[in-house]
Amino acid sequence: MYAPVSPQLVIDSLTLHFGGVTALTGVHLEVNAGEITAVIGPNGAGKTSLLNCISGLYRPNAGRLFFEEQEITNTVPHRRAELGIGRTFQNIELFKHLTVLENLMLGRHIHMKTGLLSGGLFWGPARREEELHRRRVEEIIDFLEIESIRHKAVGTLAYGLQKRVELGRALALEPRLLLLDEPMAGMNLEEKEDMARFILDVAEEWGTTLILIEHDMGVVMDISDRVAVLDFGRKIAEGTPEEVQQNPLVIRAYLGKQ
Amino acid sequence: MTFFLQIIITGLVVGAVYALVAFGFVLIYKSSDVINFAQGEFLLVGAYVALSLVVFYQVPFLAAVALTLTMCVLLGVVVERLVLRPFIGERVISVIMATLGLSLLMRGIIQMIWGTETRVYPAIFPDAPVRLGEVVVSQVYLWSLGVALVLLAVFTVFFKYSSTGIVMRAAADDQAAAQSMGISVKRIIAITWAIAAVVAAIGGVLLGNINGVNPSLAYIGLMVLPVVILGGLDSVPGAIVGGFTIGLLESLAGGYLDPLFGGGVKEVVPFVVLLVVLMVRPYGLFGKEIIERV
Numbered sequence: 322m323y324a325p326v327s328p329q330l331v332i333d334s335l336t337l338h339f340g341g342v343t344a345l346t347g348v349h350l351e352v353n354a355g356e357i358t359a360v361i362g363p364n365g366a367g368k369t370s371l372l373n374c375i376s377g378l379y380r381p382n383a384g385r386l387f388f389e390e391q392e393i394t395n396t397v398p399h400r401r402a403e404l405g406i407g408r409t410f411q412n413i414e415l416f417k418h419l420t421v422l423e424n425l426m427l428g429r430h431i432h433m434k435t436g437l438l439s440g441g442l443f444w445g446p447a448r449r450e451e452e453l454h455r456r457r458v459e460e461i462i463d464f465l466e467i468e469s470i471r472h473k474a475v476g477t478l479a480y481g482l483q484k485r486v487e488l489g490r491a492l493a494l495e496p497r498l499l500l501l502d503e504p505m506a507g508m509n510l511e512e513k514e515d516m517a518r519f520i521l522d523v524a525e526e527w528g529t530t531l532i533l534i535e536h537d538m539g540v541v542m543d544i545s546d547r548v549a550v551l552d553f554g555r556k557i558a559e560g561t562p563e564e565v566q567q568n569p570l571v572i573r574a575y576l577g578k579q
Numbered sequence: 580m581t582f583f584l585q586i587i588i589t590g591l592v593v594g595a596v597y598a599l600v601a602f603g604f605v606l607i608y609k610s611s612d613v614i615n616f617a618q619g620e621f622l623l624v625g626a627y628v629a630l631s632l633v634v635f636y637q638v639p640f641l642a643a644v645a646l647t648l649t650m651c652v653l654l655g656v657v658v659e660r661l662v663l664r665p666f667i668g669e670r671v672i673s674v675i676m677a678t679l680g681l682s683l684l685m686r687g688i689i690q691m692i693w694g695t696e697t698r699v700y701p702a703i704f705p706d707a708p709v710r711l712g713e714v715v716v717s718q719v720y721l722w723s724l725g726v727a728l729v730l731l732a733v734f735t736v737f738f739k740y741s742s743t744g745i746v747m748r749a750a751a752d753d754q755a756a757a758q759s760m761g762i763s764v765k766r767i768i769a770i771t772w773a774i775a776a777v778v779a780a781i782g783g784v785l786l787g788n789i790n791g792v793n794p795s796l797a798y799i800g801l802m803v804l805p806v807v808i809l810g811g812l813d814s815v816p817g818a819i820v821g822g823f824t825i826g827l828l829e830s831l832a833g834g835y836l837d838p839l840f841g842g843g844v845k846e847v848v849p850f851v852v853l854l855v856v857l858m859v860r861p862y863g864l865f866g867k868e869i870i871e872r873v
Contacts, residue, residue, distance in 0.1 A: 416757075494760065
C-alpha cells in the first residue's frame with residue numbers, strides 16, 4: 322500500500338497548447354491520497370484538458386507530472402492505467418456493442434496475467450483467473466446496484482445507467498487515483514444523489530483518491546475535501562470548499578466583472 | 580442440374596477464400612479505420628512463400644504452411660509498424676495512398692523474386708475426385724472449402740468469446756476508453772495486421788493449390804471491395820456472407836452468362852453488385868449506419 326508521506330499526485334507548472342490556443346498555463350496542483358478534489362471553472366477553462374494530461378491522452382508542452390513519486394510526464398496512457406490511474410469520460414466512452422459485464426471485465430484487463438494465447442483459448446489457468454475477476458466484477462455490480470442489467474448491451478441503456486456503468490468499469494481497474502469527468506452531467510436530482518453517494522463510498526470504503534470535474538456547485542461543496550478553480554487555463558484559486566466560495570477571484574470568474 | 584451444382588461448389592470455394600481475405604480487411608478497418616489495399620498482396624506472399632518452401636526446399640506441406648504463417652505474422656506486424664503507424668492521425672486519403680503504395684511495392688518485389696509465370700503446387704491432395712451424388716468434385720475443392728469454413732468459425736468464436744477477442748472489439752469500439760483500461764491500442768492494431776496477413780496467406784495457399792500461383796492472384800485484393808461493401812465495411816459476419824454471395828454470383832455469371840456474351844461477365848458482376856449496393860444501401864447489409872453528430 323502506498324504510504325502518503327507526500328502528495329499522491331503532483332502536477333507541476335503544466336502548460337498545454339493546441340496550435341495557437343493555450344489550454345493550460347503553468348497549472349500547479351497537489352492531491353493527497355484519499356481526498357476528493359473537485360476541479361471547477363467556467364466552460365473552456367481547461368478542466369478536461371487537465372484530466373486528459375493526468376490520464377495521458379494529452380502530452381503537456383511543458384511541466385511535469387508525478388504519481389506516487391514516480392514521474393509520469395511521458396508515460397503512455399495504457400501504462401498509466403497499469404500504474405493505478407483510472408478515469409471516466411465527459412461524453413460516455415463505453416464499449417457500446419459489449420454487455421455491461423464485458424465492459425466491467427475489460428476494466429480487469431490490467432490484472433489479467435494470462436497471455437494472448439491462453440486468453441484466446443480459455444484453458445486451465447485462464448479459466449480460473451477469469452472466475453476470480455468475475456467475482457470482483459460482481460462485487461462492483463452489487464455495489465453500484467446494476468445487477469438487473471448485467472447482460473444488456475451498454476448502448477441500449479438509459480443515460481444515467483451508462484454513467485453508472487462507466488464508473489463501474491473504472492472501479493474494476495481498482496485504481497488508486499480515479500479521475501471523474503462530470504460524473505453527474507445531465508442527471509436528474511435523484512440520479513445525482515445516487516452518484517454522489519457512490520463517489521463518497523468509493524473514497525471511504527476503497528480509500529481511492531478522486532479528482533472530479535463537476536458543474537453542480539451544491540454537489541461540489543457537499544462532497545469535496547478540496548476545490549481547485551481554473552479560469553482560462555490558469556488556476557485562480559484552491560482550498561477547502563468554504564475558502565473557495567469566499568474567494569473574490571472565483572466569484573468574478575463565475576459572475577463576470579462587476 | 581449437375582452443371583448447376585458444379586457451379587455452386589466452385590462458387591462456394593471461391594467465396595470462402597473471398598470471405599477469409601475480406602475478414603482480414605474488415606478487422607483492419609474496424610480496429611484502425613484503415614482501408615488496406617494491400618490485402619491481395621498479403622495473399623500473394625503467402626501463396627508464393629509456401630510454394631517455394633514446398634518446391635525448392637522440399638519442406639513437408641503442413642510444415643511449410645506453418646512457416647509461411649509465422650512469416651506472415653511478422654510481415655503484418657512489420658508493415659503496421661513501418662508503413663501505417665507513421666500515418667496515425669493523418670487524413671484518410673493519405674493512409675489510402677500509403678496502403679496503395681504498399682501494394683505496388685509488394686507486388687514489385689514479388690515479381691522480382693518469383694517472376695510472372697504461373698507456378699503450380701505439387702499435388703498435395705489426392706487426385707481422385709469425389710462423387711457427391713451426380714456431381715464430381717476434386718478433393719482440393721472440398722479441402723479448401725473445409726479449411727476456410729473451420730477457420731472462419733474459429734475466428735468468429737475467438738472474437739465473440741475469448742478475452743483477447745473482447746479486448747480487440749473494445750479497442751475497435753473506443754480507443755480512448757480502451758487506453759484508460761490499460762489496453763495498449765498499438766499492440767492490438769499490430770495483432771490485427773498479423774491476423775489479416777495470416778488469413779490472406781491461407782487464402783493464397785488454398786487458391787494456389789487449385790489454380791497455381793501467379794501475380795494476377797492479387798486481384799483478389801480488389802474483389803474484397805465488392806465483398807465488404809456488400810457485407811458492411813465494419814462487419815465480420817458481413818465479410819463472410821458477402822464473400823460467399825460474391826463468390827456464388829461470380830461463379831453463376833461465369834457459368835451461365837459468359838457463354839451468352841462471349842466472356843467477361845464473371846469479372847464484371849461483382850462490381851455491378853458493388854455499384855448497386857452503394858446506391859441502395861451504402862453501409863452494406865450488416866454495417867452500422869453512421870450518423871455523424873455535428
